[in-house]
Amino acid sequence: MLDLGRLRALNAVATHGSIARAAVALGYTASAVSQQIAKLERETRTDLLDRQAGRVALTPAGHVLAQAAAEVITVLERAEAELEEQRGMPRGELVLAAFPTACRGFVAAAIAELAGRYEGLECRLVEIDPNRALTLVVQGEADLAVVHDWHNAPLEMPSSLIGATIGEDLADIALPGGHGLADREALTPADLLGERWISQGPGAMCHRWLLEAFAARATIAYQVEEYESQLALLAAGVGVALLPRLGRAALPPGVRAVPLRPAPSRQVSAVWRRRSGQRPSIQAALKILRDHWPR
Structure with a gap:
């Protein structure tokens, strides 16, 4: 019987295209993922990855086993949900x-409450950008x-997923204090041309958003x-930036945030x-995330 953890590692490499990205998705180190796949290769007596010049690609046998791994993981996930x-x-x-x-604005507090309230629930967090987060959910890794x-830049939602709104996050234009527009009460896109x-x-x-708002x-x-690095540049008197309010750190001295009209x-x-929408853990997490949304 093939080890499920090793199959998950192979499936993650197939999904994300590299050992490093697979490690992030699984919450392991890259070394641990490599070791899992090496053990799977010994177990199957088959080369599953083609390793050349620091890159990895699945061999034909690797593709066959990765597809089987995805099917096994889906079946087990359905059973666990039921x-x-x-x-x-x-x-x-x-x-x-x-x-x-x-994560900074409300998720950290929410996941701490989840873990504390439900003794039988083991919570794990992966910090990742939205597009890659959707991939993790589609593949069953989150x-x-x-x-x-x-x-003006909607996220493309796969048909296998469903979503619910938590809140709306406004953004401002951040400028160095010495900028000619820093003392304005509000700005328009026309003010920011050039x-x-x-x-x-x-x-x-x-x-x-920038490309759409300014026609590229x-x-x-x-x-x-x-x-944080953007704020450091602004504090040094360089550039302008769009800064969402959610999870925003305190602005450094000499940096101003000015509302944009219409507000992005x-x-x-x-x-x-x-x-998996009826899983009690999904419903509990959704409620607690909404409770912790900054109002």
Whole structure:
């Protein structure tokens, strides 16, 4: 009988395309994932990964076994969900995926309450961007995800998932104190034409918002992933940035946040697989996430 943990590791590599990303999804180290797959190769007497020049790809045999692993994981997940529904109480493992500012803004407190309230529930958190969070939920590697999408850059929801709104998060324009627009009470997109933006890179939701809001004419001069690093640039007198309010750290001295009109906002939602929506742990998590949303 093949080991389920090793099959999960192979399925994660097949899904995410690398050992490093599979490790993040599973909550392991990359070394642990490599060891699991090496044991599976010895167990099956088959090469499952083609390792060349630091890259890995599944061999034909690896693809066959990864597909079988996905089917086995789906069957077991369905059985676990049905057992939990019969018990009527949140039990087992709940893996929650959430984007960074959600983790800081309300998810950390929510998951602490979940773990403290339900003794039989083991909670695990994966901090990850919304697009990759959806992939984790679709593949069964996360049970629930907290995601966001902007009014002009919606998130594409797979048909196998269902979601519920948690709240709306407004964003402001952050500028160095010495900027000519820093003393304005509010700004419009027309005021910001020609500015040099600090933003996350292509694929990020904020990046998409900028391109949509300025018809792809926004100059992204500073590609910076972390909001803390963006604030450091602003404090140094460099660029302008779009900063959501959720999970926002205190602004450094000399940095101002000015409202934009119309106000940009992102909808924050929880998403889960349709077939697992009646699990008591999913329903309990959704309620507690809503309770902890900053009002």
